[in-house]
Amino acid sequence: MTKARMGLLLLVAFGVGLFLATAVRAEPPGGEGDEKRSLAPAVAGKKNGKHGWLFECTAASGGVNTLLDCDDPFPNNEPNIVVDPADPQHQIASSNDYGSCCDEYYTTLNGGATWSTGNMSVEDASRTGSDPVTTINVKRKVALHSSLNYTFNDDGEACDGDVVVSRSLDGGLTWKKPVVVFGGQGCDLDPVQIFNDKEWISTDNNPNSKFYGRTYLTWTAFLSHDGEFVESPIMESHSDNGGVTWSKAQEISGSNPALCTFQEEGPAGECDESQASVSTVAPDGTVYVSFMNSQNQALWEPGEQFDDQYLVVKSTNGGASWSTPAFAAGLEDGSRDYPINVDGRQTLTGYQVRVWGAGNIVASPIDGKLYLVYSDNSHGVHDSANPVTNSDVFITTSTNGVTWTTPVVVDSGAGDQWFPWADVNPTNGKVGVLYHDRGASNGPTYNTALAEGQPGSFAKAIMNTAPSNPTMSEFFQAGDPACEFCAVFHGDYIGLAYGTDGRANATWTDMRDPSPFTPGLFLQFIYYARK
Secondary structure (H helix, E strand, O other), rough: OOOOOOEEEEEEEEEOEEEEEEEEEEOOOOOOOOOOOOEOOHHHHHHHOOOOOEEEEEOOOOOOEOOOOOOOOOOOOEEEEEEEEOOEEEEEEOOOOOOOOOEEEEEEEEEEEEEEEEOOOOOOOEEEEEEEEEEEEOOOEEEEEEEEEEEEOOOOEEEEEEEEEEEOOOOOOOOOOOEEEEEEEEEOOOOOOOEEEEEEEEEOOOOOOOOOOOOOEEEEEEEOOOOHHHHHHEEEEEEEOOOOOOOEEEEOOOOOOOOOOOOOOOOEEEEEEEEEEEEEEOOOOOOOEEEEEEEHHHOOOOOOOOOOEEEEEEOOOOOOOOOEEEEHHHHHHHHEEEEEEEEOOOHHHHHHHHOOOOOOEEOOOOOOOEEEEEEOOOOOOOOOOEEEEEEEEEEEEEOOOOOOOOOOOOOOOOOOOOEEEEOOOOOOHHHHHHEEEOOOOOOOOOOEEEEEEOOEEEEEEOOOOOOOOOOOOOOOOOOOOOOOOOOOOOOOOEEEEEEEOOOOOEEEOOOOOOOOOOOOOOOOOOEEEOO
């Protein structure tokens, strides 16, 4: 794992023309990060409506599985989904859209029978969007979509990485111009750059909470000097008026000298080399934020560095102040724990797709119990010059966010499992965990599974009706002789949300659809299933 910023030029030639995407990554301490991307202006300009919002098409239910992308054959990945707490038929999903400037939205008002889809969430025509996440604010009757917005200079450097929020007053059918919550500064190689990354948004929809209707936004603020990493603290801002205005951003990753012992720069003990924050709100209004951090040297085995830990902070006063970070779990994801792909990123044995251990934290809407999920290679061959993956999904629980149970596996089956996402069924308190699963053979394809139950007792169901094949991809090709058509990217997360009807709603990056350009290769789209 490195602390460098890297650039990737993806050029795919088709008989019908060229598809050009530039991706620039802001690398966090452990090598995980966001895939920054933009289309060539000739392509992007065709899709850019007012403020980046443009209705494109209506996707109809496909039965057990629904293909949400009905606009073009270009890739979509990194899906998120939210269900309206006041109406389980109302759902909003979103994704990175490589056929446009913007994020893609998918909105249903009828439980997935039809989906209104289109582009949204950029400040102006010069920018592109990434890392889409949505929340619904019941009290304010507004949907809020958070995203990253940035530009590229003539040298291909990413610049002005802003955190923005778009508002929808009609349930996600149309979207307003984004509000800038926290502005970025500079370009990749400038003397000072602040590039914001991996934001997350959630709302206190608990009527009995003192902070009912408050929306919380967290993100990572990467600071670099002349292209060299300095720090990446977790930031927070909140809104009480449905996303119109936001509080002054504050650093919440805090300090803990016992847990954050390595320091690139700055005061000792600061937990400011962090990434992948996710927030959740308990029924009493307590806000919890989990994030990955790579500064605990006690977790680094001899000969390697930057194994991550999951830390958790909380606020009992609506985000006015935050606790000292508490240790939730240690990960086996250091510099010698996973194979490395052609881009220098961690991957799985026989694959090239970038993976990481990030999952999420969620509070039960019934009793406030906390669940945190992640993945790592502790059951594979690790701490080795030639690691072999048997990546597993783990879950740990807490009643206060300070003390956590010993993590246990969600799925004891052999083979790689990754990209976990958890939510709690509000009708029975069972936790669901969605994740990708290669099966015992660790073959070329993967399924997307949903495990439901409680730690130590999960029932597993396969959500997809056809497997995905990232080793034969039309896009993001590795070009490596050992795996020429392997995709190097399929997003950084997938999505799961329960409605008040007790049904699970899942979205994932799927690679089953044959490419219209090259026989034998597959596209990358977002699929939806309801259980």
